[in-house]
Amino acid sequence: MTWVNWARDQRCAPAAHAAPASEQEVADEVRRAARAGRPVKAVGSGHSFSDIACTDGHLLSLARLDRVLDADPATGLVRVQAGITLRALGERLAEHGLALENQGDIDAQSLAGALAIGTHGTGARFGNLSSRVAALRLVTAAGEAIDVTGGDELRAARVGLGALGVVTEVTLRCVPAFTLERVDEPRSLHATLDELDSLVDGLDHFELWAFPYADRVMARLGTRSTRPPEPRPAAAGWIKERLENEGLALAGRLTRRVPRAVPRLNRLLTRLIARDVLVDRSHRVYANRRDLRFTEQEHAVPREHARAAVEGVLATVARLRLPIALPIEVRFVAADDALLSPSAGRDTCYVAIHQHAGHDPAPYFRAVEELMDRFDGRPHWGKRHGQTAATLASRYPDWGAFAAVRDRMDPDRRFTNAYLRRVLGP
Ligand SMILES: Cc1cc2nc3c(=O)[nH]c(=O)nc-3n(C[C@H](O)[C@H](O)[C@H](O)COP(=O)(O)OP(=O)(O)OC[C@H]3O[C@@H](n4cnc5c(N)ncnc54)[C@H](O)[C@@H]3O)c2cc1C
Missing domain, CATH: 3.30.465.10 (Uridine Diphospho-n-acetylenolpyruvylglucosamine Reductase; domain 3)
Known part of the structure; x- marks a missing residue:
């Protein structure tokens, strides 16, 4: 059996696999793997871009x-x-x-x-x-x-x-349950960065999509309410999302053939951003359709570095003249106290970068990762990054506490894989 992730850029060949239907069956599978001397890996939907879900041992789908x-x-x-x-x-x-x-x-x-x-x-x-x-x-x-x-x-x-x-x-x-009103609208990049704090603090949800080489962005503004949902006809939503996915897929094909056209292409794409309003039950508004295959890297930086981090990514793409026709996604998350949460102990701005499937992401991702290191960036664990235990330990105040829990709960490293050996150490 070969296991492949959603982005089709991580694959592995587990020695065995099972889909237990009860907790007892999960426990039986873990004991069976232990008897065979194999590591165990639970997988979900395979939507991680990193190799975090890969194993050559016993793969369990829940x-x-x-x-x-x-x-x-x-x-x-x-x-x-x-x-x-x-x-x-x-x-x-x-x-x-x-x-x-x-x-x-x-x-x-x-x-x-x-x-x-x-x-x-x-x-x-x-x-x-x-x-x-x-x-x-x-x-x-x-x-x-x-x-x-x-x-x-x-x-x-x-x-x-x-x-x-x-x-x-x-x-x-x-x-x-609540209703979410989502407004997508084109805005000027510089005006949006100038107003960033008031947008982020004044709205329930704020998100920014910035295209390299373009001075217009798509802003996504979310407001929670108790007003009745106004579901859009399914066909209308389907067509809109399909067009977005197809447009970006076409951009990927053009980029490969004529890389030098990317700046003009991105300026054109941002001119096509139209105002759009969706008012529906929250879970239907948050979720988007993603047909386009791409790979992704994302870093959590302290919120106060948000503007510098976004401008830094745009400047890096321009300086290296990278043909990137997918946007930089910028989001905000409150601090929490999970030991290895990327937002542990600090209000966070997440900066995500994307590259079309089939294009080499390495030059872009490497350059942006170096930049995020300067902002004390913590990588999204499910997305591509090149960090190791040696570079990560000092970025998490509770790194030692997680290691101690791991030593108690999995002293023989039954649940390890190559990714965990790299990022957590042996
Ligand atoms: C198109 C796309 C959009 C995305 N959007 C976002 C986003 O908006 N925000 C964001 O933060 N991330 C986003 N992601 C990343 C995604 O949320 C994470 O990678 C997530 O882990 C994927 O869940 P999964 O069920 O596919 O887990 P997998 O990728 O299958 O596994 C991830 C990890 O979870 C572990 N795991 C799974 N099940 C169990 C279990 N039962 N017990 C113990 N461990 C388990 C695995 O061992 C592995 O370590 C996106 C990914 C894609 C492809």
């Missing part, structure tokens, strides 16, 4: 563990099996009058996979998805299911990188 077990609208506490996708979770929560507090820009991920790396959306008042975890249950290296309800264990397991065990259940703090 896709069959996909039920909501308990939902209490009074407290907002929801106990759910770890393999459910965010899409299915959003629909189930709505049936109980509940919603996730905030979400990223797709909903194809499994819940456990999204939590393992600290998946985030945008909104300066809101933490990442993992900041809403009240408790979780996982199968340890000994093949025993334990509840993780507090202390360093929970702070480690909330963004556990898959290094501590196989998560089978999660208790989430949800919020009453």
